[in-house]
Amino acid sequence: LALKKVKGHYLVACGEYDESMHQRLLDEQSFINGMNEALKNREFLFYLQPKYELAGGKIIGAEALVRWLHPQKGFIGPNRFIPIFEQNGFILNLDKYIWEEVCKLLRSWMDEGRQIQPISVNISRVDLYDNDLVGFFARLVKKYDVPPRLLELELTESAYIDNPEKIVEITQRLQEMGFIILMDDFGSGYSSLNMLKDVNVNVLKVDLKFLQNTNHNNRSGQILNSVVHMAKCLELPIIVEGVETLQQSEFLRSIGCNWVQGYYYSKPVPIETYEKLIEQMDGA
Ligand code: C2E
Ligand code: CA
Ligand code: CA
Ligand code: CA
Numbered sequence: 001l002a003l004k005k006v007k008g009h010y011l012v013a014c015g016e017y018d019e020s021m022h023q024r025l026l027d028e029q030s031f032i033n034g035m036n037e038a039l040k041n042r043e044f045l046f047y048l049q050p051k052y053e054l055a056g057g058k059i060i061g062a063e064a065l066v067r068w069l070h071p072q073k074g075f076i077g078p079n080r081f082i083p084i085f086e087q088n089g090f091i092l093n094l095d096k097y098i099w100e101e102v103c104k105l106l107r108s109w110m111d112e113g114r115q116i117q118p119i120s121v122n123i124s125r126v127d128l129y130d131n132d133l134v135g136f137f138a139r140l141v142k143k144y145d146v147p148p149r150l151l152e153l154e155l156t157e158s159a160y161i162d163n164p165e166k167i168v169e170i171t172q173r174l175q176e177m178g179f180i181i182l183m184d185d186f187g188s189g190y191s192s193l194n195m196l197k198d199v200n201v202n203v204l205k206v207d208l209k210f211l212q213n214t215n216h217n218n219r220s221g222q223i224l225n226s227v228v229h230m231a232k233c234l235e236l237p238i239i240v241e242g243v244e245t246l247q248q249s250e251f252l253r254s255i256g257c258n259w260v261q262g263y264y265y266s267k268p269v270p271i272e273t274y275e276k277l278i279e280q281m282d283g284a
Helices: 019-040 080-088 090-111 133-143 159-162 164-177 192-198 206-213 217-234 246-254 271-283
Strands: 002-004 009-012 044-053 059-070 074-075 120-125 152-156 179-187 203-207 237-239 260-261
Touching: 002 152, 019 059, 019 080, 019 090, 044 090, 044 271, 059 080, 059 090, 059 271, 080 090, 090 120, 090 133, 090 152, 133 152, 133 164, 152 159, 152 164, 159 192, 164 179, 164 192, 179 192, 203 206, 203 217, 206 217, 217 237, 217 246
Parallel strands: 059 120, 120 152, 152 179, 179 203, 203 237, 237 260
Antiparallel strands: 002 009, 044 059, 044 260, 059 074
16 A cells, blocks of 8 residues: 655555545535535635736736635635636636626726726636627626726637637627737647737737746747747737746846736735735835
8 A cells, every 4th residue: 555645645546545636526516516605705806916017127917816715715726616617617607707896996996096007807718608708898898987908808828729710709809899818828739820820919928837847948948039039020019927036037038028927026916915016116
């Protein structure tokens, strides 16, 4: 019998009983049982992760990232529940809720006369199957009287593979209404270049992590350099996320990347913390 220590738990490694897998199944069931109540009880909230202009160091906006403040389990990150909600379709309800909460926040900033930077929200590939998605966004910004350019939309590249025509159509219709479309996770899939040829996005969002998997740092660096150059040729601004070190930040500066996001600059933070960061910046 082999015992393996994983995250402080001893697991029987013979494969007959995997405690972590068992726990995952239990979680999955309890998430599904509790999701509707949780939405009603406002247990879902979002943090904001600032985005920075690399040259001047200023905050140019933020990304809204959902969390579940569970009454028993505590704080739960999206990687644990989003895949489950994508599978059972609940994700659309959750995302619509988050998008609306973000609009409310933008509205309150406008009412308070604050200097306002855009907030981007995530759109799941599953959300794209909703035929009323564009209509929903149109009504949402109208309801809160928020300029569409302040609610930026992050579409994951992986959605392109499911349904290329749909992405092309939705992107175009949303842009006509004034929304900014970011192509999230750029380069992580198998059809990044095809996607780029077909879909007229406004910003490319590249994740540093996908380059780090390779272990060939020079090669990764060259690839990123090429992506930045390609984006320049296409007159597409680029944001690199997952920046964790000064070294990475300096490399990105040297290759002329526009914007950055990552733990090196700031983790995702509660709304009030983000507001303080903006105030500090304005005062500086
Ligand atoms: P994503 O959209 O690619 O978001 C970036 C993720 O990387 C976030 O994880 C963020 O906290 C994390 N991150 C940021 N900077 C760094 C860094 O320097 N190093 C590392 N290692 N990680 C960094 P998070 O918040 O756990 O979200 C995970 C994923 O869950 C997101 O990936 C997105 O796909 C999904 N997600 C989050 N919020 C929502 C939402 O409201 N709706 C939908 N549909 N998906 C969401
Ligand atoms: Ca994102
Ligand atoms: Ca991403
Ligand atoms: Ca990421």
